Amino acid sequence: MLVVLTGGTGGAKLIEGLAAEIDPAQLTVICNTADDAVFHGLYVSPDIDTITYTLAGLNDGERGWGILDDTFAVLGQLRRLGNDVWFNLGDNDFATHITRSRLMAEGLTLTQVTERIRAALGVKATVLPMTDERVETRVVTPEGELSFQEFFVKERWSRAVESVHLIGAERCKPAPGVLEAIRQSSAVVIAPSNPITSIGPILAVSEIRKALRHSVVNVVGVSPIIGRAAISGPAHKLMAAQGLEPTAFGVAESYRDLLNRFVIDSEDRVLRSRIEGLGIRVLETAIRMTCIADKRRLARQVLALLEK
């Protein structure tokens, strides 16, 4: 059993590769939920959805969110009805949020709903939220505090960031199955996702971090950063705001109590000795994934590194 901790976009690419290289039934994906938000009264869980759609072969790989070839009739009409529609949601995607919201209103947990959607879409891997409790990433800017989606989507991460904090993470319990999956895993992968707002919230759940720290299996991370910028999104900006060096070294450092292997881009070979100084074995390779061949090749390299 392979456990992967992930956010959305970047992590999804590696997971697509992993699911093509091993039996997906052997894969348990633990997803960040601190970006979850309610839009138009519907509960949206962007990272769970991106991962589930990716594993179902429905994802829009170009765009990084939503369902391939989705249409936008609902959103267009919501706009005409006077709703604020800054968060893009396709029609097929709406069906997910409508289903989830109804089931949660009926008393099902996020874990149970995620399982039901996974099964309906024929996904063989296990997809788990990090927790069934509400955790929220807050981004502090000079003009006030924003939710992650407000910062990331509405403001296109243009605002200066003073700090990032999480509401509800430390005290929440991991979702059912999360600790069991970590304990029974033969290896753990930390996907190339934002270390502050994607992996950070998962590791902020105390019992998850503790379980990983006590794990005796190999834990391999993949850098989401090349040079001083994230391959996509604002990871570098948020890392700097949190006092971390916005490089692959800063990522490795933030996971140093957990990691024993780390994959960085060949462009970052200058960072190798510093990362090794943290007691972490380093693999240099091409970490940018632009096609399925890239994703599978990187997945094979990660799997090989785990077996060493």
Add this chain to the structure above:
Amino acid sequence: MLVVLTGGTGGAKLIEGLAAEIDPAQLTVICNTADDAVFHGLYVSPDIDTITYTLAGLNDGERGWGILDDTFAVLGQLRRLGNDVWFNLGDNDFATHITRSRLMAEGLTLTQVTERIRAALGVKATVLPMTDERVETRVVTPEGELSFQEFFVKERWSRAVESVHLIGAERCKPAPGVLEAIRQSSAVVIAPSNPITSIGPILAVSEIRKALRHSVVNVVGVSPIIGRAAISGPAHKLMAAQGLEPTAFGVAESYRDLLNRFVIDSEDRVLRSRIEGLGIRVLETAIRMTCIADKRRLARQVLALLEK
């Protein structure tokens, strides 16, 4: 000010004609809400929507429900996600139900939500629910009790009907504006809608029936029935189950304490003297509306009858 009591399909046709013949700002439409139902966790108010879409020029006149040229991506994906999707809802229509459900969850009344959607869609007439409280039509069949939508849509009104009853109608208050509109009206139209499940629930709100009974203005009804069958839908079947003669006479009889004018089809001229025996003046004309010209012509005839 002209007040119209209506259900969906049949009533919507006459209202389209009326709105074309007079200043729609002079029109107040009081809609049945006893068919309202929750689908996929969203509050759907079929008659309010049909009337609002019709007045906004968005209705699908052929089909009688929903928005013209709507797409069905959400419903298709809801089906793939394992939901029961026997009630057809288009993507643009979903935007209405999503907006309404969110606003109601935020504490707005159905009246306030209806007003907001009306304004957003540029409708000049006033559209009011009969009540802001929950009223529900129940159809009793030998195999058990059904909601109206279950009977009408899911079972395609094929089941034998023993009786129809309403939950919550008698004790509920009319929605704000309903009694004022009736008191200030210069005339009232009872649209050619189902007398049991569309007009019946409106008149079952005690204060509405009382206000109409005390009204001194002309009240004109239009028959939804030709011969022994409704122009569309199960009105005749439900009337028979309720012990009413399933004809234009039976409709007139059920409104006899309110009506002083009634429009029947020329085919039903044999019923004229019986209806006149109830103290109701009768106009015979073609009441089937298959195009906008029919709707406007019938609307003009109704308006002329009101002025007499």
